[in-house]
Amino acid sequence: MAAIVKVDFEYFRVPLEETLVDAKHGDHTHFELITCALATADGLEGIGYTYTGGLGGRAILALLRYDLGPYLLGRDADGIEALWNDLQWRVHYVARGGIASFAISAVDIALWDIRGRKSGLPLWKMAGGGGRTARVYAGGIDLDFGLEKLLANTRRYLGSGFRGVKIKVGRERLSDDFDRALAVREVLGRENVFMVDANMVWPVDTAIKAARFFRKETGALWLEEPTVPDDHQGYERIGREGGLAIGSGENLHTIFEFRQAIEVGRIAYPIIDAGNIGGVTGFLKVAGLAGAHNLPACSHGMQELHVSLVAGVANPGWVEAHSFPIDRYTARPLVLEGGMGVAPDAPGTGVEFRRGLLEPYKEIPF
Numbered sequence: 296m297a298a299i300v301k302v303d304f305e306y307f308r309v310p311l312e313e314t315l316v317d318a319k320h321g322d323h324t325h326f327e328l329i330t331c332a333l334a335t336a337d338g339l340e341g342i343g344y345t346y347t348g349g350l351g352g353r354a355i356l357a358l359l360r361y362d363l364g365p366y367l368l369g370r371d372a373d374g375i376e377a378l379w380n381d382l383q384w385r386v387h388y389v390a391r392g393g394i395a396s397f398a399i400s401a402v403d404i405a406l407w408d409i410r411g412r413k414s415g416l417p418l419w420k421m422a423g424g425g426g427r428t429a430r431v432y433a434g435g436i437d438l439d440f441g442l443e444k445l446l447a448n449t450r451r452y453l454g455s456g457f458r459g460v461k462i463k464v465g466r467e468r469l470s471d472d473f474d475r476a477l478a479v480r481e482v483l484g485r486e487n488v489f490m491v492d493a494n495m496v497w498p499v500d501t502a503i504k505a506a507r508f509f510r511k512e513t514g515a516l517w518l519e520e521p522t523v524p525d526d527h528q529g530y531e532r533i534g535r536e537g538g539l540a541i542g543s544g545e546n547l548h549t550i551f552e553f554r555q556a557i558e559v560g561r562i563a564y565p566i567i568d569a570g571n572i573g574g575v576t577g578f579l580k581v582a583g584l585a586g587a588h589n590l591p592a593c594s595h596g597m598q599e600l601h602v603s604l605v606a607g608v609a610n611p612g613w614v615e616a617h618s619f620p621i622d623r624y625t626a627r628p629l630v631l632e633g634g635m636g637v638a639p640d641a642p643g644t645g646v647e648f649r650r651g652l653l654e655p656y657k658e659i660p661f
């Protein structure tokens with residue numbers, strides 16, 4: 296028994312260098328970072344976190360502060376899965392699959408940090424020990440970039456060592472998306488991987504048309520979130536009639552939503568985010584579900600953490616190096632070697648925030 300004796304939650308509103316736009320979430324000017332620090336009676340401390348695209352972070356903080364935090368005090372930090380389940384049920388009536396998933400993620404990641412520090416194991420080993428490296432691609436949030444800027448950005452990614460790039464699609468005219476994708480593909484060449492992400496914007500019929508084009512003309516690896524995330528029948532049609540592998544997951548926030556997306560929607564690339572699926576515990580549950588369907592576990596956002604999880608599992612897919620630079624505020628931003636992300640080897644999650652850099656963005660909303 297390692298009783299939790301201290302909980303502390305903080306909220307940071309971190310500005311982006313420029314406004315980043317995608318098809319459905321709209322303009323991003325900030326990301327919100329919500330941290331959870333836990334301490335146990337045996338003297339261990341762990342830190343967990345979640346993030347948003349700029350909205351809802353204060354609600355996550357409130358759920359943590361008023362409803363989950365007091366409940367954690369005195370509970371056993373060693374019993375992570377049992378606690379994960381208890382936390383789910385505690386707030387499920389008002390928040391299941393929404394802010395509960397984000398709040399529980401922050402707690403769960405802190406618990407895994409403690410587990411690793413206690414056992415001396417890094418996250419990639421705790422996740423399964425499959426390997427220490429993972430394939431990584433750069434995920435642009437670039438829908439409103441002009442063509443020249445989009446291509447310059449692609450070249451910059453290649454220059455930084457990435458061997459895969461994803462661009463946003465879903466502009467007003469489909470032909471515009473097609474032209475941009477062709478131009479980016481030409482810069483990438485066939486030796487690098489290319490993906491497109493529509494951020495849920497299209498009706499099913501438009502998505503099928505787009506999928507056919509991207510498959511035939513650009514050899515894209517996947518089309519991500521072509522339509523509403525829980526229209527699983529729609530996803531199945533898009534994949535089948537469009538002939539292109541479909542990726543989805545950043546807007547699926549329970550294990551059961553992923554099950555539907557895989558079994559009904561027939562997605563080929565489950566894209567999991569430990570920041571909104573219930574932390575490391577949720578990530579590993581979905582990665583296992585993906586494995587049972589012979590699918591690779593990919594990740595969305597939080598590359599500084601996900602590199603360990605994707606590297607460690609038995610069915611590794613691709614890590615997205617997201618355009619929200621959370622890793623810039625950590626002691627060890629994503630490390631790339633030969634196009635592969637290298638997981639940290641320190642005990643725990645290997646993610647340590649640089650408080651000095653974050654401090655100017657701390658807000659105390661209540």
Ligand SMILES: [Mg+2]
Pocket residue numbers: 492494519520545595
């Ligand atoms: Mg996406």
